[in-house]
Amino acid sequence: MKRPGSATFVLAALAVIPLVLDDYYVHLLIMAGIFFLPVAGMNLLLAGGQLTLGHTAFFGIGAYTSGLLALHWGVSPLYGMVVAAALSALVGYLLGKVTLRLRGAYFVLVTIGFAEVIRLIATNWIDLTQGPLGLPGVPPFDLGLASFTLKSKRQYYYLILVLSTLAYALCARLLRSRFGRALVAVRQNESLAESVGVSAYRVTLVAMVVACALAGIGGSYYGHYTMFLSPEVFSFYNTVTMVVMVVGGGQATVAGPAVGALVFTFLPELLRMAVFYRMLLYGVILLLAVMFMPRGIVDALQRLRRRPSVPAPETTAPTLDVLVVGKASSVRGDTALRVQNVTVRFGGLTAVDEVTFALARSEILALIGPNGAGKTTVFNVVTGFLTPTAGRVLEDGGVDLTRLPPHEVCRQGLVRMFQKASVFPERTAIENVTIAGYRLGRAGFWAMVFDTPATRREEAELAMRARALLAFTGLANRAHEVAGNLSYGEQRLLALAIALAPGPSVLLLDEPAAGLNPAETQRMMALVQEIRRQGVSVLLVEHDMRMVMGVSDRIIVLNHGRKIAEGRPGDIQRDPEVIRAYLGSGETDARV
Amino acid sequence: MLAFEDVRVAYGNVEVLRGVSLRVAAGELVCLIGANGAGKTTTAKTISGLLRPRGGRVTFLDARIDGRPAHEILRAGIAHCPEGRRIFPDMTVRENLEMGAFVRGRATDITDDLDRVLERFPVLRQRARQLGGTLSGGEQQMLAIARALMSNPKLLVLDEPSLGLSPTMVEATFQLIAEIRGQGVTVLMVEQNAYLALRMADRGYVMETGRMVLEGPARTLLENEHVRRAYLGG
Numbered sequence: 001m002k003r004p005g006s007a008t009f010v011l012a013a014l015a016v017i018p019l020v021l022d023d024y025y026v027h028l029l030i031m032a033g034i035f036f037l038p039v040a041g042m043n044l045l046l047a048g049g050q051l052t053l054g055h056t057a058f059f060g061i062g063a064y065t066s067g068l069l070a071l072h073w074g075v076s077p078l079y080g081m082v083v084a085a086a087l088s089a090l091v092g093y094l095l096g097k098v099t100l101r102l103r104g105a106y107f108v109l110v111t112i113g114f115a116e117v118i119r120l121i122a123t124n125w126i127d128l129t130q131g132p133l134g135l136p137g138v139p140p141f142d143l144g145l146a147s148f149t150l151k152s153k154r155q156y157y158y159l160i161l162v163l164s165t166l167a168y169a170l171c172a173r174l175l176r177s178r179f180g181r182a183l184v185a186v187r188q189n190e191s192l193a194e195s196v197g198v199s200a201y202r203v204t205l206v207a208m209v210v211a212c213a214l215a216g217i218g219g220s221y222y223g224h225y226t227m228f229l230s231p232e233v234f235s236f237y238n239t240v241t242m243v244v245m246v247v248g249g250g251q252a253t254v255a256g257p258a259v260g261a262l263v264f265t266f267l268p269e270l271l272r273m274a275v276f277y278r279m280l281l282y283g284v285i286l287l288l289a290v291m292f293m294p295r296g297i298v299d300a301l302q303r304l305r306r307r308p309s310v311p312a313p314e315t316t317a318p319t320l321d322v323l324v325v326g327k328a329s330s331v332r333g334d335t336a337l338r339v340q341n342v343t344v345r346f347g348g349l350t351a352v353d354e355v356t357f358a359l360a361r362s363e364i365l366a367l368i369g370p371n372g373a374g375k376t377t378v379f380n381v382v383t384g385f386l387t388p389t390a391g392r393v394l395e396d397g398g399v400d401l402t403r404l405p406p407h408e409v410c411r412q413g414l415v416r417m418f419q420k421a422s423v424f425p426e427r428t429a430i431e432n433v434t435i436a437g438y439r440l441g442r443a444g445f446w447a448m449v450f451d452t453p454a455t456r457r458e459e460a461e462l463a464m465r466a467r468a469l470l471a472f473t474g475l476a477n478r479a480h481e482v483a484g485n486l487s488y489g490e491q492r493l494l495a496l497a498i499a500l501a502p503g504p505s506v507l508l509l510d511e512p513a514a515g516l517n518p519a520e521t522q523r524m525m526a527l528v529q530e531i532r533r534q535g536v537s538v539l540l541v542e543h544d545m546r547m548v549m550g551v552s553d554r555i556i557v558l559n560h561g562r563k564i565a566e567g568r569p570g571d572i573q574r575d576p577e578v579i580r581a582y583l584g585s586g587e588t589d590a591r592v
Numbered sequence: 593m594l595a596f597e598d599v600r601v602a603y604g605n606v607e608v609l610r611g612v613s614l615r616v617a618a619g620e621l622v623c624l625i626g627a628n629g630a631g632k633t634t635t636a637k638t639i640s641g642l643l644r645p646r647g648g649r650v651t652f653l654d655a656r657i658d659g660r661p662a663h664e665i666l667r668a669g670i671a672h673c674p675e676g677r678r679i680f681p682d683m684t685v686r687e688n689l690e691m692g693a694f695v696r697g698r699a700t701d702i703t704d705d706l707d708r709v710l711e712r713f714p715v716l717r718q719r720a721r722q723l724g725g726t727l728s729g730g731e732q733q734m735l736a737i738a739r740a741l742m743s744n745p746k747l748l749v750l751d752e753p754s755l756g757l758s759p760t761m762v763e764a765t766f767q768l769i770a771e772i773r774g775q776g777v778t779v780l781m782v783e784q785n786a787y788l789a790l791r792m793a794d795r796g797y798v799m800e801t802g803r804m805v806l807e808g809p810a811r812t813l814l815e816n817e818h819v820r821r822a823y824l825g826g
Binding site: 419543545582 | 730
């Protein structure tokens with residue numbers, strides 16, 4: 001996808017254009033550049049699935065901060081801009097810290113409310129802001145010294161071009177890095193993201209801080225460019241403009257915000273010829289755009305370009321030499337996991353009742369029982385998706401997992417595969433597994449921004465591991481297929497590859513054979529045995545008795561949340577209580 | 593009753609059904625088996641109108657139905673029970689069943705049918721006021737089938753009815769399917785549990801990479817060497 005050629009071309013064009021345009025169009029380009037900054041930030045948050053409708057608040061905080069610093073204390077706008085970015089980022093951090101646990105419409109509402117509060121403060125703190133009258137006479141931008149004050153529109157244009165290009169590069173790096181993949185993961189399937197070690201809260205908080213800093217910079221520049229500050233900057237019209245830019249341009253794409261900022265700055269202006277019908281026409285164009293390009297201009301263009309060429313399937317897939325990675329691979333005691341007296345009550349219903357068991361290292365332990373017996377609830381407790389009413393879950397080293405969130409549980413080496421086909425549906429198979437390798441990455445925020453050699457090496461390793469895992473699960477020839485288009489059984493195999501990506505020491509499989517035919521089930525059994533051979537302990541929930549009896553070392557039977565039997569497969573098959581509660585007459589398994 | 597003639601279906605540029613032909617006669621129980629990704633679910637979705645073929649004909653009771661929207665096909669008498677127990681989790685069991693009769697007009701008929709269906713599913717009667725999402729997996733599958741029956745279909749298309757069910761529930765579900773068929777509903781069933789499906793069906797089709805490769809009486813398929821090796825794990 002990288003086309004440095006076209007990027008250079010676009011930059012060159014943007015550098016030359018103002019020389020041939022009159023001031024009015026240069027002004028529009030400057031406004032597009034200024035709006036690009038907050039819009040690029042909104043886009044980062046949207047990549048993580050969070051829509052903010054309060055970004056004008058941070059734009060305004062930026063504008064007032066450096067404007068007031070320059071006006072009252074004579075601080076150079078250059079330094080004022082730095083302070084503005086820092087203050088916006090800080091406020092964004094604080095707001096994000098308390099609100100990013102909210103999702104969807106709730107987060108949207110909070111951001112709208114926050115912007116309104118900030119607007120009211122700016123309107124009513126008259127001593128500082130002169131309220132609705134506004135503050136005229138904000139000094140023009142300079143580069144730290146009065147002699148470097150920007151004078152012409154062209155000078156303003158070139159500086160915003162530099163700032164926007166830097167912001168574009170920053171966002172592009174972030175979106176294409178491990179961090180960007182984590183954002184996509186959170187947007188597409190939050191539980192799965194958590195289970196492979198991504199803290200949804202933390203990655204969206206980082207996105208929020210970056211987004212607010214960018215908005216602060218944009219606002220600061222806006223103030224010094226227009227040389228006037230008023231609570232108008234907080235107007236909802238600006239919010240709508242920003243949303244139109246990011247959604248119309250192409251949300252969660254790298255180029256979307258830039259395209260959106262340009263198109264939707266110029267479009268309303270070009271429509272001025274229509275005089276009376278201008279806004280009506282603008283509305284109709286927006287409507288049509290959303291109807292025919294629901295994912296924005298960039299996405300629509302990519303669709304046009306995309307050739308129906310399918311990448312050739314790999315002939316020599318790399319082999320997988322390390323399944324278990326990191327801390328998890330160090331040899332320790334012979335018990336991998338202990339579940340002690342775990343009880344879960346939902347209201348009056350006891351879903352799991354005093355369940356105790358231990359999973360030995362390199363053991364395959366099956367958990368069986370009728371639908372609704374509490375098997376998945378046990379999984380949810382072990383992997384941190386549920387906190388038990390009573391009881392404890394201990395990892396081998398004695399680490400208490402009981403109250404850890406899912407991504408922390410993953411860091412301890414426990415990864416689950418979900419019951420329903422759980423993948424990142426809009427990404428290709430190979431991207432799915434790469435996303436899931438998140439935990440293995442070490443590159444920090446700045447390493448990703450500067451794309452250091454170490455980061456590149458790490459990226460190459462993660463990509464290699466992802467390919468190896470696809471080959472391992474037999475999906476190598478489907479690597480470039482979008483996960484949502486894979487069949488149910490293939491999605492199960494992909495889910496297994498995803499669960500293996502973080503290099504777990506304990507793997508929890510929730511019905512891996514569901515949706516597989518007997519021949520495919522046998523392949524799945526072979527995979528599970530190979531996984532165990534490499535030192536991974538496996539906790540298995542499964543209804544396919546051929547698989548359960550075929551691979552398990554031990555079996556635990558749950559019924560109505562209680563453990564009713566535990567033992568070797570042969571003993572379990574003969575246990576009368578198990579036959580009554582679960583196995584039935586044996587008709588369905590006549591061939592076991 | 594239902595006929596596929598050289599049907600082609602594609603997702604984007606990838607052709608998933610590459611000329612599929614299939615027939616289901618009135619009163620039959622036909623099963624469709626095959627590996628994952630062979631196109632079984634796609635076939636089911638094409639019958640019920642969730643997917644549009646790019647070539648070929650689909651006829652039902654001598655009328656062409658390909659390209660017609662799903663709700664019209666349902667009204668024509670084909671009910672589709674999708675894989676993975678798709679129910680409305682935030683509606684009560686009763687509301688779920690009423691949704692199944694959404695295409696039908698008269699309220700009195702619906703009440704009668706509701707009684708009839710609840711008669712057949714005593715578990716659901718007990719839980720009529722409970723939210724669908726709180727049912728166990730097996731009960732959800734029952735509910736999905738019951739809901740499909742509420743449209744009073746002539747043809748019931750079942751996609752993986754045994755998916756994720758415990759052995760006893762699998763038995764109960766298959767027994768139920770046999771009963772439904774015994775009451776004159778034609779059934780087309782997609783199933784991974786090839787052994788059970790073939791034992792119960794009249795005829796079977798075997799699908800591989802978007803094509804039908806084998807068809808015949810279910811008994812014959814059970815003994816077919818290729819079927820045994822590829823799908824029965826034997």
